[in-house]
Amino acid sequence: MSHFPFDAVLFDCDGVLVDSEPITNRVLSQMLGEQGWRITPEETMRIFTGKAVRDELPLIEERTGKRLTDDWILEFRARRNAALDSELNEIPGAPAAAKRLHEQLDGRIAVASGADRKKVELQLAKVDLADTFAGRVFSGQEMPRSKPFPDVYLEAARALGVDPARCAVIEDTVTGATAGVAAGATVFGYSPDALGHSAADALRAVGVAHVFTNMDDLFGLLRDWQPARA
Secondary structure (H helix, E strand, O other): OOOOOOEEEEOOOOOOOOOHHHHHHHHHHHHHOOOOOOOOOOHHHHHHOOOOHHHHHHHHHHHOOOOOOOOHHHHHHHHHHHHHHOOOOOOOOHHHHHHHHHHHOOOOOEEEOOOHHHHHHHHHOOOOOOOOOOEEEEHHHOOOOOOOHHHHHHHHHHHHHOOHHEEEEOOOHHHHHHHHHHOEEEEEOOOHHOOOOHHHHHHHHHHOEEEEOOHHHHHHHOOOOOOOHH
């Protein structure tokens, strides 16, 4: 433990622990289409990934010409959660990495997500991570400001009793990585090869210390990390 470079590891959820974004954005594109905004799932991925739909209501209302109610958000979450419950898969290697880090760090790991708590907890349960992160799930929607502001990461570090500067943050989006960097953490960007170089370059541009492509490599990457490599 004394030789491990970080005192805690803070994970984003969507796209880091679970492969939820294609499912969520398919549901979102369907519901936006019902409101008159014809948009493909690929386009919704580009626009909305890493962002809370609630925070993007002004854009949605501009494109649809309709004022969307709280009931619409509730319907979106219900349809999204039903799809996630039936289709969700883990990011390969992520649950094993989280469990190994949990053991290494005596439980000082957390999820710090921009999503609503119900979604996060549903997803963790689906990939057998509910116990691993029990009592250490933080939602940006319960903070004064969500990502790209650092609030959720600062709160997670505070709850774990760890200096944010001694935390590793695992993120896959520019929005989330910006939040982790602003918190003062060392941010590691997960960017599978399928996403191409542009995604990795975008992560580096906002201050990510290192980009990796395979969750099987995460534990060794953190264990062997030397700041001079950043």
